[in-house]
Amino acid sequence: MSKQTEFPPLNPLHVFEVASRLLSFTKAAAELNVTQSAVSRQIATLEAAINVKLFKRERDGIYLTEAGEAYRREIGPAFARILWATNEIRANRLSDPLHLRVYSSFAARWLIPRLPAFKKKYPSIELRMNTAVQPVNFSRDSVDIAIQFGSGDWPDILCRKIMDDEIQPVCSPELYASVGGIKTVDDLAKVQLISARLRTRDWKDWLTDRKMAEPEGSYMEFPSSHLAYQAAAAGLGVAMAQLSLIERDVQEGRLMLLFDKPLKREMGYYAMWPKELSLSKNMRVFLNWLYTEANQSAN
Incomplete structure (x- = not known):
């Protein structure tokens, strides 16, 4: 093979693309996570390989030669295309499982009952779910998409609200009948009030x-909303419920809504993922399905 048809060394070529784009060996070293001297050596290797001077070293910095500028214009788009193609092939791997992080109550009462329909529609997408109430750390946790409750203001995270936070008291029809109805706040004094440990402000808000002032007496507290709603359905008292999580219980008669309207607050449930992550095809499919389900639930 003749010298004229040999491919230039790829690592020095990559270093040149970065250095020519940034016009700084120091900044190139930081982007590549190497030393400045390593960048200089790689540039010297490339210049020797192609026998062309690519940079001028001046007292106030480095500049591309005319040949270096022409070379940059040609190889820059090539490297951008390689990066784009790499991200695309990573994003569209269909065989990789989709790792979800979800609150346990949301998983048990809203997401899991809907997953059979998802699996029937998208049998090739494998979901792996873990539950936790601690805020997700995408740099540490093996999570593609998290569903968390909050205001939607998380640094370095993209998110989309999937449902509002609407709360309203609920109890079992049997308890309602046994105390002769619960129609005013005074009637709440006749029953045990139930709360969830992580939602202690619900009743007060x-x-x-x-x-209205809080009625006298202590709350029966449970470690999760899921257990609080189960306790209410069992007739132990009146719980303050998130409407999105008890809709099936109301439809099937295990719980009934009390009073005339819910309280809608600013916070809600959000689907979230790292800002720097390119959404895979599986992630896009799941998120679109999630938005559709949540919208149908709200209506």
């Missing part, structure tokens, strides 16, 4: 919105 709802009563404050109605300009």
Whole structure:
């Protein structure tokens, strides 16, 4: 093979693309996570390989030669295309499992009952789910998409609200009948109030919105909303419920809504993923399905 048809060394070529784009060996070294001297050596290797001077070293910095500028214009788009193609092939791997991080109550009461329909529609997508209430750390946790409750203001994270936070008291029809109805805040004194440990403000916010004082007596507290709603359905008392999580219980008669309207708050459930992550095809499919399900649920 003649010298004229030999491919230039790829690593020095990559270093040149970065250095010519940034016009700084120091910045190139930082982007490539190497030393400045390593960048200089790679540039010297490339210049020797192609027998062309690519940079001028001046007192105030480095500049591309005319040949270096022409070379940059040609190889820059090539490297951009390689990066784009690499991200695309990574993003569209269909065999990789989709790792989800979800609150346990949301998983048990909303997501899991809907997953059989998802699996029937998308049998090739494998979902792996773990539950936790701690905020997700995408740099540490093996998570593609998380569903968390909050305001939607998380640094370095993209997110989309999937449902609002609407709360309203609920109890079992049997408890309602046994105390002769629960129609006013005074009637709440006749029953045990139930709360979830991580949602201790729900009762206070709802009563404050109605300009009502909290009734006397302590709350029966459970470690999760899921257990609090189960306790209410079993007739143990009145729980303050997130409407999105008890819709099936109401439809099937295990729980009934009390009073005339819910309280809608600013926070809600969000689907979230790292800002720097290119969404895979499986992630896009799941998110679109999630938005559709949530919208149908809200209506």
